[in-house]
Amino acid sequence: MNTFALKIVTPDGEVYDGPAERLACRTIDGDVAILAGHCDYCTALGMGEAHIVQADGSVRSAACIGGMLFVLGGAARLIATTWEWAEDIDAQRAERSRQRAEEILKQKSRLDAREVELASARLRRALVRKSVAKK
Numbered sequence: 001m002n003t004f005a006l007k008i009v010t011p012d013g014e015v016y017d018g019p020a021e022r023l024a025c026r027t028i029d030g031d032v033a034i035l036a037g038h039c040d041y042c043t044a045l046g047m048g049e050a051h052i053v054q055a056d057g058s059v060r061s062a063a064c065i066g067g068m069l070f071v072l073g074g075a076a077r078l079i080a081t082t083w084e085w086a087e088d089i090d091a092q093r094a095e096r097s098r099q100r101a102e103e104i105l106k107q108k109s110r111l112d113a114r115e116v117e118l119a120s121a122r123l124r125r126a127l128v129r130k131s132v133a134k135k
Contacts, residue, residue, distance in 0.1 A: 002036035003055045005075040010083050025050035025064050034076050041071040049132050061086040063132040091133040098126035
């Protein structure tokens with residue numbers, strides 16, 4: 001199968017640089033898959049699971065939380081706020097984070113809108129990480 005150049009970076013540095021057959025990730029408008037020969041494209045990333053099918057056919061999964069995706073001239077660049085490979089996610093830590101967020105949200109009536117929004121975001125991040133860590 002055809003491949004394209006893919007580079008993934010975060011504020012902490014480069015996490016992937018190599019050929020890929022497919023990149024699938026969540027954007028703010030829904031899921032997208034990038035294949036070789038994709039048209040030029042730019043979008044903001046949402047929060048969800050991402051998959052890379054590497055040139056050898058192996059699949060790597062990650063939790064991707066926010067950022068930008070660019071495809072230009074056949075090469076893709078993903079700039080993620082957070083990118084965690086499945087094998088690097090601590091599932092127990094993600095579960096504790098989920099529990100803390102749910103406890104905070106149980107007190108919704110005593111929280112202001114910002115605190116509810118932050119706890120909801122923490123809960124969504126924890127659920128994404130747990131889902132990716134299971135695979």
